[in-house]
Amino acid sequence: MQDLQGLYRIWNEKFRSFSVFAQSHLARVPLGWQDPQGLNEHDAAEDARKSMALFNHHRFALKPNEAAMRAAHEALLAAPVAPSFSKRNATFEGVCMGNRRTCTCNAPFFG
Structure with missing residues (x-):
């Protein structure tokens, strides 16, 4: 079992605390995942697909590549968060x- 918020938790110097993001923000920014309804609503099957995509992205693209991890963190902090x-x-x-x-x-x- 793995906590995705823990994998994508980022130290934010601006606020001097950790920033954590909703699954929709995590999927949209580094993966380019678009919500088909544009409503940012939860659907169990879609949430499961997002979770696996985020886990695999972290495991295979970010964890072994420190520059990619840094770029993903910067993008997550810079992107506007939907309410x-x-x-x-x-x-x-x-x-x-x-x-x-x-x-x-x-x-x-x-x-």
């Missing part, structure tokens, strides 16, 4: 999506 579903939709089917800035249920946030 997540929860940021675009404060609620979905009457359920609060738990986004701290758009929360509608007033539930406490921890951590």
